[in-house]
Structure formats: structure tokens, C-alpha cells
Amino acid sequence: MNLRIGFIGGGNMAEAFIGAFVGEELILPSMVCVSDVNESRLKELQEKFGVKTFKRNVDVVLNSDVIFLAVKPQVLTSVLEEIKDTVTAAQIVVSMAAGYPIRKIEQVIGDDKKIVRIMPNILVKVRKGVIAFCENKRLLEEEVERIKRLLEATGKVYSLSENLFDAFTGAAGSSPAFIFLLIEALSDAGVRVGLSREISKEIAFQVLEGCASMSRDEHPEVLKDKVSSPAGTTIEGLSVLEEKGARFAFIEAVKRATERSKEISKLVEEM
Known part of the structure; x- marks a missing residue:
């Protein structure tokens, strides 16, 4: 070029x-x-x-x-x-x-x-x-x-x-930190149940990469249901995530980040 x-x-x-x-x-x-x-x-x-x-x-x-x-x-x-x-x-x-x-x-x-x-x-x-x-x-x-x-x-x-740049900041600018937190949590969880830190971290990387690839071709909700057997281990874990408000926490995190971006944009405008 x-x-x-x-x-x-x-x-x-x-x-x-x-x-x-x-x-x-x-x-x-x-x-x-x-x-x-x-x-x-x-x-x-x-x-x-x-x-x-x-x-x-x-x-x-x-x-x-x-x-x-x-x-x-x-x-x-x-x-x-x-x-x-x-x-x-x-x-x-x-x-x-x-x-x-x-x-x-x-x-x-x-x-x-x-x-x-x-x-x-x-x-x-x-x-x-x-x-x-x-x-x-x-x-x-x-x-x-x-x-x-x-x-x-x-x-x-x-x-x-x-006018959508603040929303983009919340959904794309801030969200890598949310995913890094998720990777850290999954890694800690693996160590807690007996895996080595190295293996637990590699599992977290591989699972997230695989999930991202699969979600491009099929809706995440459909994929989630395919993994969840009746009375199985996955639905048990999902129940805990829903009980603890994990879904709402992610949505609210993006919303709050967007609101903060709007506040910062307003301050910049006034400089």
C-alpha cells in the first residue's frame, strides 16, 4: 500500500x-x-x-x-x-x-x-x-x-x-477484562478440584477457543442444551451459575461500563 x-x-x-x-x-x-x-x-x-x-x-x-x-x-x-x-x-x-x-x-x-x-x-x-x-x-x-x-x-x-461508540466501549473495549477474569476463575476452579495450575489454565484456554468457534455456527443456547444431560454434572453447575446471577452480572457489567464511558465522554466534551 x-x-x-x-x-x-x-x-x-x-x-x-x-x-x-x-x-x-x-x-x-x-x-x-x-x-x-x-x-x-x-x-x-x-x-x-x-x-x-x-x-x-x-x-x-x-x-x-x-x-x-x-x-x-x-x-x-x-x-x-x-x-x-x-x-x-x-x-x-x-x-x-x-x-x-x-x-x-x-x-x-x-x-x-x-x-x-x-x-x-x-x-x-x-x-x-x-x-x-x-x-x-x-x-x-x-x-x-x-x-x-x-x-x-x-x-x-x-x-x-x-453515538454507539460508548456502547461499543462497554461491549468490546471493556469485555476482554471480563473474559480474562473468567479465564482466571476457570483456572482457579480446576486447581481447586485437583488439577495442576498449568493444566487447568491450558484447559481454560482450549475450552474458550473451542466454544468461540462452535458458537459462530450455532446459537450458544442450543449448544448449552446439547452439553446438559438430564440430572447430569453440567446442569448442576449451570444451576449454580444461574443461582449466583452470573448471566445478569455479565449483562450488568457491560451496561455499567457503557454508562461510565458516556460519563467520560461528557467530561471530555467539557474540557
């Missing part, structure tokens, strides 16, 4: 995207540049991927066709102020700052600019991520598809209305 890609901010998320773009051979390392306040971090990224690095954010803008804003929402406004006179209407700006709407970006750099907002989750680090995607009206259809192709190197991309 003949694009110059820039990252303002060289943190973990930027590293995940750079690794995928370069690793999947979509972009040559020489076509990628990064800026960051931490010079040792820039050196680390340069040595690991062979990318170009800059101390100044405007130098990234001057050397990029697509500019990823990989900074925290509390510093994004100052970054936008810094680069607003350098960004052109031909470039594409991709923001991954949580709770920071496209409208607010346009207010700083101009509504004539091409802006994409994304919300990736932590699983992009292993290229199994899910990414929410929306764009302003300035992008051409082929430009939207080009950016999506880039992002698909790290996982699945879902085009959503921007």
Missing part, C-alpha cells in the same frame, strides 16, 4: 498498529514515522520496526498521508492546536482518543479536514481486535476502504454511528 503513515504518540496501541502494518507487509517500515515525548521510547520503536522517528509532532504531519492520533484525550486538544496549521485537506486524520468526538476535532483543525474516529480494544495487540469506525463527510469512499484495509490487519472493523 503506497501510503505514508504517521503516529503522534508511540504508546502500546501505536506499537500494535505499527507491528501489524509492517508485519503484514502492508506498509514498508521506511513509510512509517512516529513522534513521542519520550525519546527512549522512540529509539525502542526505531530499533524494533525500523521506522522513522521525530521529536516534533508537526514533522510527523509533514511526512504522512495518514496521521494516527495515538494520544490520551486529555492531551489531544493541545496536540491538535499544535498541528492545525500543518494538516492539509488532502491528509486523513485518524483519532483513537476515547470519548473525543469528530465534531470537537473539526472545531480545532477545521471541518474541511478528513477525519476518522476509531475505538480499538486491547486485542489488536494479538491481531484479534475489534475496532469501531466512523468518518466525517470529507472522505471519499475509496479512502474509507483504504483505511479499513489497514485496520483489518489488527482485527475486525465495524462501521458504527458515532
Whole structure:
């Protein structure tokens, strides 16, 4: 892909995207540049991927066709102020700052600019991520598809209305932590009934991977019933999970995470 890609901010998320773009051979390392306040971090990224690095954010803008804003929402406004006179209407700006709407970006750099907002989750680090995607009206259809192709190197991309980003955060951004907790609990449970820690953890991984694969072709409720024999061990365990409110806990966790995301988005709007 003949694009110059820039990252303002060289943190973990930027590293995940750079690794995928370069690793999947979509972009040559020489076509990628990064800026960051931490010079040792820039050196680390340069040595690991062979990318170009800059101390100044405007130098990234001057050397990029697509500019990823990989900074925290509390510093994004100052970054936008810094680069607003350098960004052109031909470039594409991709923001991954949580709770920071496209409208607010346009207010700083101009509504004539091409802006994409994304919300990736932590699983992009292993290229199994899910990414929410929306764009302003300035992008051409082929430009939207080009950016999506880039992002698909790290996982699945879902085009959503921007007003659904908080719901996406609850369902996809926070949920990996809920699943990590489930893996930990299953591992502990295996140890409690006599399995070694190593075997118990591997069982948890294998069961979750297998369940995810099977659930793609058949409804989880149907699969659950197939495993549950009358008066058997599985229905006994399921009864405990229902009694303890496991189903409700997962639903409520996503709901509360979504509500918190809305609160944070409101705070960002008011900054």
C-alpha cells in the first residue's frame, strides 16, 4: 500500500498498529514515522520496526498521508492546536482518543479536514481486535476502504454511528477484562478440584477457543442444551451459575461500563 503513515504518540496501541502494518507487509517500515515525548521510547520503536522517528509532532504531519492520533484525550486538544496549521485537506486524520468526538476535532483543525474516529480494544495487540469506525463527510469512499484495509490487519472493523461508540466501549473495549477474569476463575476452579495450575489454565484456554468457534455456527443456547444431560454434572453447575446471577452480572457489567464511558465522554466534551 503506497501510503505514508504517521503516529503522534508511540504508546502500546501505536506499537500494535505499527507491528501489524509492517508485519503484514502492508506498509514498508521506511513509510512509517512516529513522534513521542519520550525519546527512549522512540529509539525502542526505531530499533524494533525500523521506522522513522521525530521529536516534533508537526514533522510527523509533514511526512504522512495518514496521521494516527495515538494520544490520551486529555492531551489531544493541545496536540491538535499544535498541528492545525500543518494538516492539509488532502491528509486523513485518524483519532483513537476515547470519548473525543469528530465534531470537537473539526472545531480545532477545521471541518474541511478528513477525519476518522476509531475505538480499538486491547486485542489488536494479538491481531484479534475489534475496532469501531466512523468518518466525517470529507472522505471519499475509496479512502474509507483504504483505511479499513489497514485496520483489518489488527482485527475486525465495524462501521458504527458515532453515538454507539460508548456502547461499543462497554461491549468490546471493556469485555476482554471480563473474559480474562473468567479465564482466571476457570483456572482457579480446576486447581481447586485437583488439577495442576498449568493444566487447568491450558484447559481454560482450549475450552474458550473451542466454544468461540462452535458458537459462530450455532446459537450458544442450543449448544448449552446439547452439553446438559438430564440430572447430569453440567446442569448442576449451570444451576449454580444461574443461582449466583452470573448471566445478569455479565449483562450488568457491560451496561455499567457503557454508562461510565458516556460519563467520560461528557467530561471530555467539557474540557
